[in-house]
Amino acid sequence: MAANTQHARPWKLGFRHRRWMIGGVIAALALTAGCSNRDPQTADNSGAGALTIVDQRGRTITLDGPARTVAFTVMPAPSIFAAVDRSYDRIVGINQSTRVANRGGMFATMFPASADTTTVAGSDFVPNVETLLKLRPDVVVQWGDRGASVTEPIESAGFPVVGLKYGTQEDLEQWITLFSRIAGKPDRGEQLVAWQRSEQAEMRTRVSGQQGHRPRAMILSRAGDTYSTTTAEGYDGFQFDLVGADLVTKGFVSDSGTVGPEQILSWDPEVIMLSGFDESTPADIYSDPRLSGVSAVRNKRVYKTPLGAYRWQVPSAESPLMWQWMNRILYTGAHDGQLRDDIRAAFDDLFAYRISDDEIDQVLRLDLNKNAANYDQFLR
The missing domain is CATH 3.40.50.1980 (Nitrogenase molybdenum iron protein domain)
Incomplete structure (x- = not known):
């Protein structure tokens, strides 16, 4: 694998191409020869002492x-x-x-x-x-x-x-x-928390401007013929509301999270996001005759959630990227390539890694989601 020769850029995230330098003063990094896209790191002894x-x-x-x-x-x-x-x-x-x-x-x-x-x-x-x-x-x-x-x-x-x-x-x-x-x-912790909060504020502003119908949506897991989901009592209650979706499982109570096809039909989600904790794919959901009447199935709006440094659906350092991904599949708009740019900038800052276009495709699960409605907005 040849080294990516793109130079690391200043931290730039947000829906309006906001430029924000995070991480304080970062030492200039020379690209190394060989097969690694990682930036060399210098020792940080700033926290010495009990x-x-x-x-x-x-x-x-x-x-x-x-x-x-x-x-x-x-x-x-x-x-x-x-x-x-x-x-x-x-x-x-x-x-x-x-x-x-x-x-x-x-x-x-x-x-x-x-x-x-x-x-x-x-x-x-x-x-x-x-x-x-x-x-x-x-x-x-x-x-x-x-x-x-x-x-x-x-x-x-x-x-x-x-x-x-x-x-x-x-x-x-x-x-x-x-x-x-x-x-x-x-200081690094303060900067990352500030980024999370700034992205929340930007998302709320974005959603407030997306007038009209709030799509009905849910997270779905599958193991064999059994389905399970999340409730509004957990993190999904926060992030679905943040990105402008009505979580159909609001009020749903289940210790195991198990949910039957009849209940899913009753909820009739317009968008289904598949858990990254199992091997289920959109094709699996489309092929289940028990769900053929669900709006998300009829309209090809079933999406496998991204897998970056970790599974994006749960709280993580990459959560602001998940919020952007969710909002963009809920509310289709201009194919401006912003999410790909933001992934590239985020991986550079969070992990000192210059992610390639092929790797961004992998994160976004383009192999599984390529036939989903409006997923072409994430093509390079």
Whole structure:
């Protein structure tokens, strides 16, 4: 693979081609010969010295200084930490689901070590203490709102634990802030949170100008013949409203999220966004005769959600890109190529990576979505 010779550009995101330099003063980077699109990174010793962190449990954690090694039992925390650090160098342990996403998306391309990083927990988030003892991370990041059974074994083994909560945009912004403290880069955290908030404000302005009907939409997962969905009580309640959609599952209550075809027909979503946590494709939905009467199926408005550094549908460092993608498939407009430009700028700043056009196609799942209505707006 030949190196991409495009020079890194200033941070430029937003619907009006807003230019905004993020990351403070970034050292001039020389393009290296060989097969990597990654920018060389310089050491950051700005956070030297002991530090204290108050996690989302309200617990105070004291570290000798910025962590040299971090293990994550949760996802998508590693991709967010990598965006804060612009590096994968400190990450020594991850969740099994994170490794699956790494291998399936862009993350392993940007950070090859992430494809084989040691797993320290599975889908139940129960920590593998024996593995942690071998890795000896400076700090472990774990859910802080799922009871002591997932945190006490780690603390009993002698490792500091930073506990997280999940479910809101505010939680995501706190993750970014916590990770910037762990990395000894508080200014970087402030800049990324400011970007998230600025993009929210721009999206609200954009949606307020999109007068008329708000499309009915939903997230859908499929496993065999069984469907499941998300509710408005979680993050989707926030982001569907932000981008100008009426989430059809508002008021839906289900511990498992399982939903029958009859209920989907009753909701009659105009747009269906397929989860990135399973292998379902738009073709699978179109071929299910039980859903043939759904508006989104009839009008070819079923879309596989993007997979960038992580699955875009959940809170992540790339969430502003997800909001743009959602709004653009909900409200068709000019094919201005802005989202591709914003992906390119975001990957440059978040991950110090010069993403190619072919890789942007991969992120946007053009292979699966190419026949969906108005998806040609994302063609290069």
